[in-house]
Amino acid sequence: MDKIGLVSTNLKEKIAMTVTESPYRVTADMIIGSCGQDISAGGVWNVLQRLGERISEEKRSVR
Numbered sequence: 496m497d498k499i500g501l502v503s504t505n506l507k508e509k510i511a512m513t514v515t516e517s518p519y520r521v522t523a524d525m526i527i528g529s530c531g532q533d534i535s536a537g538g539v540w541n542v543l544q545r546l547g548e549r550i551s552e553e554k555r556s557v558r
Contacts, residue, residue, distance in 0.1 A: 502534075502542055506526070506530060506532060507542060507546060509526065509529075509530070510522060510526060510534075510539055510542050510543070511542075511543065511546060513525055513526070514539060514543060518536075519536035519537075519539045519540050520536040522536070522539045523535055523536045523538065523539050526539070
């Protein structure tokens with residue numbers, strides 16, 4: 496998966512892994528604390544929505 500907006504692949508993966516165990520706001524706080532990347536809970540939600548769209552598109556193209 497390529498970048499989503501200004502979010503790198505590594506950061507996107509970290510967000511996806513963290514949000515599986517924590518709410519969006521906690522995920523945003525963890526990203527800010529560990530990476531120094533300024534992101535809001537809404538930003539986390541947006542990244543996950545775009546990631547989900549890309550996964551759905553890939554699955555449709557495989558069929």
